[in-house]
Amino acid sequence: MSRGFIIRRVGLFLIVVWAAASVNFFIPRLATGRDPIREKLGLLAASGGLRQEGVEAMVKAYQAKFGLDKPLHTQYLNFLLNSARLDLGYSLANYPARVGRMIANAMPWTMGLLLVATIIGFSLGTLMGALAVWARAPALFRHLVFPLMTLSAIPPYLLGLVVIYTLGLQLNIFPLSGGYSPGTFPGFRLDFILEVIHHSTLPALAIVLQAVGFWALGMRGMMVSTVGEDYIALAEANGLRSKTIFFRYAVRNAFLPQYTALGLSMAFAVSGQVVVEVVFAYPGMGTLLFRAIQASDYTVINGVVLITIMAIGLVTMVMDFTYPLLDPRISHQRLD
Amino acid sequence: MGGPATDMRQKLLEIRGLEVEFQTRRGIARAVNCIDLTLYAGERFGLVGESGSGKTTMILALLRMIREPGRISGGQVLLDGVDLLKLSDEEMRKTRLAGLAMVPQGAMNSLNPVMRVGDQIRLSMSEHGQRRPAEAGRIEELLQMVGLRPQVAELYPHELSGGMKQRACIAIAISLRPRLILADEPTSALDVVVQRHIMQTLRSLGESMDATVLLVGHDMGLMAQFTQRMGIMYGGKLVEVGTVEEIFSSPKHPYTQLLIASIPSFKSRGEFKGIPGVALSLLNPPTGCLFHPRCPQALDECASVDPSLKELDGHHTACLLYGREGTHAATPA
Numbered sequence A: 001m002s003r004g005f006i007i008r009r010v011g012l013f014l015i016v017v018w019a020a021a022s023v024n025f026f027i028p029r030l031a032t033g034r035d036p037i038r039e040k041l042g043l044l045a046a047s048g049g050l051r052q053e054g055v056e057a058m059v060k061a062y063q064a065k066f067g068l069d070k071p072l073h074t075q076y077l078n079f080l081l082n083s084a085r086l087d088l089g090y091s092l093a094n095y096p097a098r099v100g101r102m103i104a105n106a107m108p109w110t111m112g113l114l115l116v117a118t119i120i121g122f123s124l125g126t127l128m129g130a131l132a133v134w135a136r137a138p139a140l141f142r143h144l145v146f147p148l149m150t151l152s153a154i155p156p157y158l159l160g161l162v163v164i165y166t167l168g169l170q171l172n173i174f175p176l177s178g179g180y181s182p183g184t185f186p187g188f189r190l191d192f193i194l195e196v197i198h199h200s201t202l203p204a205l206a207i208v209l210q211a212v213g214f215w216a217l218g219m220r221g222m223m224v225s226t227v228g229e230d231y232i233a234l235a236e237a238n239g240l241r242s243k244t245i246f247f248r249y250a251v252r253n254a255f256l257p258q259y260t261a262l263g264l265s266m267a268f269a270v271s272g273q274v275v276v277e278v279v280f281a282y283p284g285m286g287t288l289l290f291r292a293i294q295a296s297d298y299t300v301i302n303g304v305v306l307i308t309i310m311a312i313g314l315v316t317m318v319m320d321f322t323y324p325l326l327d328p329r330i331s332h333q334r335l336d
Numbered sequence B: 001m002g003g004p005a006t007d008m009r010q011k012l013l014e015i016r017g018l019e020v021e022f023q024t025r026r027g028i029a030r031a032v033n034c035i036d037l038t039l040y041a042g043e044r045f046g047l048v049g050e051s052g053s054g055k056t057t058m059i060l061a062l063l064r065m066i067r068e069p070g071r072i073s074g075g076q077v078l079l080d081g082v083d084l085l086k087l088s089d090e091e092m093r094k095t096r097l098a099g100l101a102m103v104p105q106g107a108m109n110s111l112n113p114v115m116r117v118g119d120q121i122r123l124s125m126s127e128h129g130q131r132r133p134a135e136a137g138r139i140e141e142l143l144q145m146v147g148l149r150p151q152v153a154e155l156y157p158h159e160l161s162g163g164m165k166q167r168a169c170i171a172i173a174i175s176l177r178p179r180l181i182l183a184d185e186p187t188s189a190l191d192v193v194v195q196r197h198i199m200q201t202l203r204s205l206g207e208s209m210d211a212t213v214l215l216v217g218h219d220m221g222l223m224a225q226f227t228q229r230m231g232i233m234y235g236g237k238l239v240e241v242g243t244v245e246e247i248f249s250s251p252k253h254p255y256t257q258l259l260i261a262s263i264p265s266f267k268s269r270g271e272f273k274g275i276p277g278v279a280l281s282l283l284n285p286p287t288g289c290l291f292h293p294r295c296p297q298a299l300d301e302c303a304s305v306d307p308s309l310k311e312l313d314g315h316h317t318a319c320l321l322y323g324r325e326g327t328h329a330a331t332p333a
Ligand code: SF4
Pocket: B253, B254, B255, B289, B290, B291, B292, B293, B295, B296, B297, B298, B299, B302, B307, B318, B319, B320, B321
């Protein structure tokens, strides 16, 4: 891999983030009709019995505070500058909470849940999909394909409702919702960590169940064509051990497309599984985004989307850098 | 058998009544049908036949690599007196490469694309229990034996040409000094010049290691240049076995005669005579001699009597034109 390639690839990453961030800036502002500040104040006015004349002045004041009174191009420049500094501004709906702070609070929950669930689902699914095709594997794996196929077709939030009902309500083994029990204080203590794991088991299960099916199907498809390759037959004719052929010849080659898909899936994990998190009232990015959309909280939406885009851009860049290590046929020499 | 020279030689591979069946929805297809064949140490033997004649299936049967729905339904395969069909799976695995090695058909995709050539050779050896001694220069030596530079060990398959890939496959095949090398149309995907070089490499390796080479193919010209003895297959049966001179100068079986006649020669340039008639269906084989529906010399009894391979002056053929007993010859070819 040459230095030129790395520089160009990083440049591409920056352009992608810039373009996506810009689209993300303009789209909500083009959708006219809703004004989050006015709505919020109207709500306060209704409940607090504020007089209407004052509201107009307050809207002006807040708009000045958030910079919404400035012309669009000035707003855009400020937005870009602030984004570059990862300064995502104040939440419109939860002023004076800062968007960066809110995301920083939600991120560990989502990362913990989704990355772990994604990796477990990926590993199990990939292995099961590979074994489903391997003639020497127990027949069980061939039969597992059909239930897995069914699971992969059910969205995780529906699976979430099923596991809430069975394991949570009926058997009462796991808590139904939340990230931890109310009344406990977050901290790096064993009891709190166990508490968190206990709470994330059900949402994780919902995601893993669906992911296992998804990854197993993908891997199975690739394995079917890989085991038909000449190099598998020659490896057997050369008297290699079945285990060696399975892992170093078949799985190793069938794995390549899975790796790309894994990268994207990890990147999307950063933005949270909105519906699953909402179903489980899980305090992650998905819930944050959901609430922000409900409240037209543009700054928070912008922040979450920007972080997601950056994560996707970053992961695809890492993928591009690491893929040649996995597949020697992909070389960046030719791109230079 | 094939003359005093081969009589003196040690028998390496004895195939006795080998049968391979494929269970299909429309019935059983016998792809290899009661084959008897003996190969001698150090000889080069060519097995010829149209596609579907069972030659590739027979090679796979020797390696015990027949997949479902196929199975070896009978016979013996004695390599140095050991019946391969009686070995355990693990014993058979160890015999592959060490006892009999395979040079694949079109090597375009026969190497693992994500592993360096040297590592693939090393892996093949280490999986057969050869670890330390193999490391010390053996891989470079093997590459040189097949005419590749030692640096090729560091390359990935996609960095090699077709001919180089095939040489790398040969390097793996000879890494454990097998007694028998099976080469299934080893040059089918290569151009003529590379084809010649590969065949010369195989020949000189076979000679220097005193290995027997069983070459499978349909190219009679290539067979004539490379092999010493030949067998002709039709419909899963061996219909004629003899030295190259015998087969070319006085083919006995009508099918062999048609094959020889179909080779475009300098005299009848460009005039490629195909073999008339419809290719045989193994699912619904004709009674009697399998070739009789296409045979220009068929006799009345050919439709009912199945000829077996019989000796005729050291040259074997399965045809009713040369004697009518339906029994096996006393000495298998
Ligand atoms: S046995 Fe009869 S049909 Fe068969 S090849 Fe000989 S002559 Fe032809």
